[in-house]
Amino acid sequence: MTGRDGSPEPVVSLRGAELAYDGKALWRGLTFDVRPGEFLAVLGPNGSGKTSLLRVLLGRQPLTAGSVTVLGGPPHNGSKRIGYVPQHKTLPAVTALRARDLVRLGLDGHRWGPRPASAATRSRVNELLEVVGATVYADVPLGSLSGGELQCVRIAQALATDPRILLCDEPLLSLDLHHQRSVTALVDRRRRSAGTAVVFVTHEINPVLSMVDRVLYLARGGFRIGPPDEVMTSASLSRLYGTRVDVVRVRDRIVVAGAPDESTVHNHAGGPDNDRPDGGGPSNGAPP
Amino acid sequence: MTGSVRPGGCSVGRVLADGEHDIGILGQIFGFDHYGELLALAQDALLAGALLGLVGGLAGVFVVMRDLPFAVHGISELSFAGASAALFLGMNIVAGSIVGSLVAAGTIGALGVRARDRNAVIGIIMPFGLGLGVLFLSLYKGRAANKFGVLTGQIVAVATPQTAWLVGTSAVVLVVLAIMWRPLTFASADPEVAAARGVPVRALSLAFMLVLGLAVALCVQIVGALLVLSLLVTPAAAAARLTASPVVLPLLSVTFALVSMEGGLLLALGSTLPVSPYVTTISFAIYLGCRLAGARRTAGA
Numbered sequence: 302m303t304g305r306d307g308s309p310e311p312v313v314s315l316r317g318a319e320l321a322y323d324g325k326a327l328w329r330g331l332t333f334d335v336r337p338g339e340f341l342a343v344l345g346p347n348g349s350g351k352t353s354l355l356r357v358l359l360g361r362q363p364l365t366a367g368s369v370t371v372l373g374g375p376p377h378n379g380s381k382r383i384g385y386v387p388q389h390k391t392l393p394a395v396t397a398l399r400a401r402d403l404v405r406l407g408l409d410g411h412r413w414g415p416r417p418a419s420a421a422t423r424s425r426v427n428e429l430l431e432v433v434g435a436t437v438y439a440d441v442p443l444g445s446l447s448g449g450e451l452q453c454v455r456i457a458q459a460l461a462t463d464p465r466i467l468l469c470d471e472p473l474l475s476l477d478l479h480h481q482r483s484v485t486a487l488v489d490r491r492r493r494s495a496g497t498a499v500v501f502v503t504h505e506i507n508p509v510l511s512m513v514d515r516v517l518y519l520a521r522g523g524f525r526i527g528p529p530d531e532v533m534t535s536a537s538l539s540r541l542y543g544t545r546v547d548v549v550r551v552r553d554r555i556v557v558a559g560a561p562d563e564s565t566v567h568n569h570a571g572g573p574d575n576d577r578p579d580g581g582g583p584s585n586g587a588p589p
Numbered sequence: 590m591t592g593s594v595r596p597g598g599c600s601v602g603r604v605l606a607d608g609e610h611d612i613g614i615l616g617q618i619f620g621f622d623h624y625g626e627l628l629a630l631a632q633d634a635l636l637a638g639a640l641l642g643l644v645g646g647l648a649g650v651f652v653v654m655r656d657l658p659f660a661v662h663g664i665s666e667l668s669f670a671g672a673s674a675a676l677f678l679g680m681n682i683v684a685g686s687i688v689g690s691l692v693a694a695g696t697i698g699a700l701g702v703r704a705r706d707r708n709a710v711i712g713i714i715m716p717f718g719l720g721l722g723v724l725f726l727s728l729y730k731g732r733a734a735n736k737f738g739v740l741t742g743q744i745v746a747v748a749t750p751q752t753a754w755l756v757g758t759s760a761v762v763l764v765v766l767a768i769m770w771r772p773l774t775f776a777s778a779d780p781e782v783a784a785a786r787g788v789p790v791r792a793l794s795l796a797f798m799l800v801l802g803l804a805v806a807l808c809v810q811i812v813g814a815l816l817v818l819s820l821l822v823t824p825a826a827a828a829a830r831l832t833a834s835p836v837v838l839p840l841l842s843v844t845f846a847l848v849s850m851e852g853g854l855l856l857a858l859g860s861t862l863p864v865s866p867y868v869t870t871i872s873f874a875i876y877l878g879c880r881l882a883g884a885r886r887t888a889g890a
Contacts, residue, residue, distance in 0.1 A: 359785050379787015387781045397838045410775035411786045415767045442833030
């Protein structure tokens with residue numbers, strides 16, 4: 302599946318990228334490209350720098366070494382050509398916005414000065430809500446939406462400026478299986494219809510396994526990148542973690558056993574994570 | 590300087606009612622003798638009230654959205670300290686309360702980025718502000734009513750220079766709020782995505798604290814340091830019970846604040862009591878009504 306070489310210019314390109322905090326490298330030597338329409342899943346234990354990678358691509362965090370190019374130039378904060386979907390967080394019930402207002406903020410929320418919504422803005426918002434199937438709850442206050450509904454609205458918001466890259470930071474966290482499916486289906490449809498590249502940070506590969514082109518697995522300062530069949534193997538992850546990790550394929554699911562979490566790496570010098578047979582997925586979901 | 594500012598701890602009504610005796614509690618609370626003449630005298634106060642309603646109702650929207658009621662309370666205590674210092678030194682009270690407010694708002698904004706830190710910062714500066722205020726009021730040798738007024742509300746007898754201060758400060762608050770309304774909404778509701786879209790989230794947070802400082806200093810003038818929340822929190826919280834529309838909510842909030850403020854002024858006019866209990870009671874009643882209506886709406890939906 303890496304055979305997308307020869308296709309258009311990469312939208313994201315890292316060369317020998319390193320990010321270190323207080324002298325400790327989260328990752329180093331990171332070199333890869335993301336091409337238009339590609340679905341890249343970013344996996345790894347807590348603290349392995351997955352979210353920081355997104356912050357680098359958003360231009361909110363400079364590298365400590367190496368180089369990064371986003372859409373042909375250095376990343377800059379606030380680019381309209383990048384859509385960003387954050388982790389699901391319950392909003393306070395008093396948040397004085399409805400679903401449609403959150404989507405509109407994605408269009409013009411960064412502009413100064415008062416201005417009522419133009420007819421064009423309103424119709425664009427309606428269009429986006431329809432794309433994600435949120436028309437029925439367009440006027441529901443954000444505090445009353447379910448987690449899955451809110452994430453769909455967030456995707457509509459991220460798509461508002463018609464981005465060429467979609468950065469998703471664990472958008473499935475705390476969603477049930479049904480909503481995980483609808484959110485991933487939306488993201489997948491978008492990259493197929495518009496050629497938007499997707500960088501999808503996740504704890505859990507199974508909900509997106511059928512869609513991902515390549516996996517970037519970050520752990521212990523190193524990384525593996527390639528198609529899931531190459532990266533998600535016992536040999537590959539054992540080498541990355543420096544300890545024995547078993548990867549088992551059960552029907553269309555991947556189960557990782559023995560991958561230490563980053564926090565336990567420090568405490569127990571690489572001892573296996575106790576009762577986490579799937580290697581760190583908090584919501585593994587029931588097998589189909 | 591002292592001559593230009595008259596911190597009237599008593600209302601026009603009380604001035605005129607001096608000399609009347611045995612009017613009973615109800616007579617003290619509601620009185621409409623000489624109402625027409627009083628109304629003419631109270632024009633400045635009504636104008637100030639309208640401005641405060643506008644400022645309180647609009648700033649309140651973000652106070653509720655950003656969970657800042659405790660900050661409002663903390664700022665108002667330093668505003669009180671500033672006003673007391675000004676009273677003691679014979680300087681402009683409005684300017685004193687604005688300086689106190691801005692110092693508090695700047696400190697809270699700069700030190701308390703995260704909610705937990707912020708509450709600790711507020712809890713630390715608040716008693717300090719109150720202590721300073723008590724100190725200056727104890728040193729002050731003027732009329733006792735003036736002292737009471739700084740805490741619980743005053744200035745129905747607004748002198749013209751004070752009105753000018755109120756109008757000027759309100760204008761600043763309203764203009765700055767209008768300019769940053771949308772990015773501030775974005776940053777308040779959804780700080781991560783707003784930052785990703787290039788909204789200066791931190792700078793806006795500090796800017797709003799300063800605007801809030803000005804708004805608090807204004808409200809302190811009429812309802813007093815202890816009761817500022819009734820203008821800066823209650824109307825917006827009441828409105829949020831009824832709607833989540835970003836257009837309707839501020840309009841409702843301003844309407845509630847205006848009704849509380851002007852209703853309170855008009856009722857207090859003929860009575861012998863200060864304005865604040867009227868304002869706070871109306872404001873609270875509106876909130877209760879909205880809560881009931883909101884509960885019914887949710888149940889019916």
